[in-house]
């Protein structure tokens with residue numbers, strides 16, 4: 001997804017004057033599809049920046065580009081936990097069905113259990129960072145930007161309310 005830079009950028013012409021492209025001057029509206037796509041890509045829901053994770057499990061406090069405070073309220077990450085639980089249990093359910101079909105009636109129950117356990121361990125760990133950014137996106141869709149979010153004003157879309 002193309003990200004619009006927050007500053008007035010233009011092309012340098014032969015006469016060395018900077019011209020402003022009005023299309024690039026304002027960030028795009030925070031529509032629900034845009035928010036969710038950014039969340040799924042482990043990006044900031046406000047500006048689309050990556051680099052939100054210092055390590056796989058360690059998310060920064062504020063987006064390095066727009067300043068958005070990712071943990072908006074105390075207890076914010078309970079939503080990410082919920083998303084991760086739903087996705088992980090869904091993956092385990094799929095693994096159980098697939099393992100049952102693949103091993104029925106004469107297959108190895110041990111192999112089936114090993115696959116199911118592997119899914120139950122790997123999926124929550126692998127999905128952990130995505131669950132956080134997706135939850136940030138959903139939270140932002142439900143609760144539009146506020147002054148407490150510490151977002152650089154250049155990254156706040158012209159519409160004060162979230163567009164749907």
Ligand SMILES: [Zn+2]
Nearest residue numbers: 044047063066
């Ligand atoms: Zn950002």
